Amino acid sequence: MTRVMQSETSILERYRKFLPLTEKTKIITLGEGFTPLVRARNLARALGREDLKIHLKLEGLNPTGSFKDRGMCMAITRAVEEGSRAVICASTGNTSASAAAFSAQAGLKCFVLLPAGNVAMGKLAQAILYGSTVIQINGNFDRALELVKEIGENYPVTIVNSINPYRLEGQKTGAFEIIESLGDAPDYLAIPVGNAGNITAYFRGFKLWHEEGKSTRIPKMCGFQAAGAAPMVLGRPVENPETIATAIRIGNPASWEFANSAIDESGGMIDAVTDEAILEAYKMVATLEGVFCEPASAASIAGLKKSIEAGRIAEDKTIACILTGNGLKDPKCALEACKQDLDPVEADLKSVIKAMGI
Ligand code: F0G
Numbered sequence: 244m245t246r247v248m249q250s251e252t253s254i255l256e257r258y259r260k261f262l263p264l265t266e267k268t269k270i271i272t273l274g275e276g277f278t279p280l281v282r283a284r285n286l287a288r289a290l291g292r293e294d295l296k297i298h299l300k301l302e303g304l305n306p307t308g309s310f311k312d313r314g315m316c317m318a319i320t321r322a323v324e325e326g327s328r329a330v331i332c333a334s335t336g337n338t339s340a341s342a343a344a345f346s347a348q349a350g351l352k353c354f355v356l357l358p359a360g361n362v363a364m365g366k367l368a369q370a371i372l373y374g375s376t377v378i379q380i381n382g383n384f385d386r387a388l389e390l391v392k393e394i395g396e397n398y399p400v401t402i403v404n405s406i407n408p409y410r411l412e413g414q415k416t417g418a419f420e421i422i423e424s425l426g427d428a429p430d431y432l433a434i435p436v437g438n439a440g441n442i443t444a445y446f447r448g449f450k451l452w453h454e455e456g457k458s459t460r461i462p463k464m465c466g467f468q469a470a471g472a473a474p475m476v477l478g479r480p481v482e483n484p485e486t487i488a489t490a491i492r493i494g495n496p497a498s499w500e501f502a503n504s505a506i507d508e509s510g511g512m513i514d515a516v517t518d519e520a521i522l523e524a525y526k527m528v529a530t531l532e533g534v535f536c537e538p539a540s541a542a543s544i545a546g547l548k549k550s551i552e553a554g555r556i557a558e559d560k561t562i563a564c565i566l567t568g569n570g571l572k573d574p575k576c577a578l579e580a581c582k583q584d585l586d587p588v589e590a591d592l593k594s595v596i597k598a599m600g601i
Contacts, residue, residue: 254416255316261419261451262317262412271320271349275312276416278304280424280563285531286544290551296561297547298429299528300421303536303569307369310417310441310567311341317413318403319345327401328352331394333387334404335437335490336366337568342403343373354400356380356387361489363537365572383484385495388438405440406497414441418448421563428458430560433550435542435567436466436475436513437491439502445565446505462563464511466502467546469539473515475499487518487576490539490568512555516545522580524548528566535570535577543567 251257254276255264264270283297290297302310315338322330329352332342339355339362346353355370359379370377380387388404395402405411422428428449434442442464449461468476472484472492481494496502506513516524525541527548528534543564550556570577588594 253316254313254420255320255413258416258419261415263409264320268320268324270316271323271345272316273306273312273344273348275305275316276420278302278420280421281532281534283528283532283564286528289527289531290548292551292556294559295556298421298425298561298563299532299534300417300563300565301534302417302565302567303540303571307337307340307344308365308569308572309337309341309537310414310565311337312345313416314405314410314413314440314444315341315345315403318401318407318409319349319351321409322351322401322403323349325401327399329354329400330403331391331400332356332403333384333391334362335384335492336362336370336572337490338404339375339377340366340369340373343370343375346375347373352376354378356391358383358387358492361492363489363573364575384438384493385480385484388497404497405438411440411444411447411498414444415448415451417441417565418445419452422449422452422458425561425563428453428460429462429563430460431465431511431556431562432462433465433467433543433547433562433564435488435491435539435546435565436468436502437472437493437496437539439466439475439496439498441565441567442466443498443501443505446509461509462511464505464509465546465550466506466511466513467542468513468515469521469542470515470517475502475513476515486521488521488537488539488542489573490537491542512550514546514549516542516549520545520549525570525576526580529570534566536566537568537570537573538576540566540568
C-alpha cells in the first residue's frame with residue numbers, strides 16, 4: 244500500500260465505521276496515516292534469520308513525524324465537536340508536536356508541558372513553531388502528566404494525552420493498515436513502550452478486526468522498554484527513569500494495566516533493552532535498510548534482536564516492528580552515535596580522494 248494511492252486523505256474517513264464518529268462529525272486532518280510497511284530482508288539476514296518476514300511500519304512518515312498523529316486527529320476532531328477551546332498535554336516531545344499541529348489547524352489554544360532538558364530538539368522546535376504555549380518543568384514526564392490531570396480537572400481545557408480515550412481509538416488504525424498490507428495480521432508485533440498507550444491501541448485494533456473476520460490471528464504483542472525506564476518489566480514504578488531514548492523516558496505508564504492485559508491475552512511479552520542495544524539497533528536499521536528512526540523506535544528492533552537471540556521467535560514467522568518516530572527529530576543523537584571524522588579537508592582533488600580512502 245502506498246500513500247499516493249489512497250483516495251481518502253484521513254484515516255478517520257477510511258476507517259470511519261470502526262471509530263467513534265458520526266455522519267455529522269467534521270474531521271480535522273493533516274493527511275495522517277497510510278504509512279508504508281516495508282520488508283526488511285537485510286535486517287533479517289543480519290540477525291541470522293532469513294526465514295523471518297520482518298516488516299517495518301514507518302510511522303515517522305506521518306505529518307508531524309510520529310504515530311501520535313493517528314490518535315491526535317481523532318482527539319482534536321472530537322474536542323472541536325464537543326465545543327472545546329483549548330487543549331493540554333504532557334509530553335516527551337512527540338505528543339506535544341502533534342497536539343500543537345492539529346490545534347493550529349483546528350484553531351484551538353494548545354498548552355504543552357515538557358520535562359526540561361529531555362526533549363529532542365526537533366520536537367521542541369515543532370511545538371513552538373506550530374504556535375503552542377510551551378511550558379518546560381523542572382521535573383520528568385510522569386510529574387508533567389500528574390499536573391496535566393490536575394489542570395484538566397480544574398480548568399476548561401481538554402486533555403489530549405492518551406488517557407483521552409479518543410487517542411487510542413485513532414491509534415487502532417495502525418493495526419488495520421498492517422492487516423490490509425499483509426492480507427492478515429502478523430504473528431508478532433514488536434513495539435516500543437513508554438506510556439503504554441500504543442501497544443494497547445494496536446491490541447484493540449487487531450482484536451477488533453479479528454472479531455470482524457478480517458484476520459486469522461491476533462499477533463503476540465511484544466513490548467520493549469528502555470532498561471533505565473522499565474517499570475512494567477520490573478513490576479513497579481521507576482521514580483527517576485533514565486534512557487537515551489527520551490521519548491520513552493517514563494517511569495509510571497498511564498496505560499500500564501491495559502498493556503499488561505494486551506500482552507497476557509495475546510501470549511506476548513514485555514522486556515527491557517539497554518541503551519547500548521537501542522543504539523546498535525538504531526544504526527542497524529539505518530545502515531541496513533536506509534530507515535532513519537528515533538532511538539525510542541529502535542527499541543522495537545533491539546527487542547526483536549534480543550528475543551531472537553533468546554530463541555523466543557519461532558521459524559518462518561511474520562513480524563511487524565513499529566518504528567514510531569522519525570530520526571530527523573533527534574539529529575544530535577545520530578551525530579553522537581556515529582563517530583565519523585567530519586573535519587574539513589582541503590578543497591582539492593588530491594585531498595578529497597585521500598579522504599575517500601580509495
Ligand atoms: N515511540 C515514540 C517515538 C514516542 O514518542 C513514544 C511516546 C513511544 C514510542 C511510546 O508510546 O507512550 O504509547 O507507549 N511518546 C509520548 C510523547 C509519551 O509524549 O510523545 P506509548
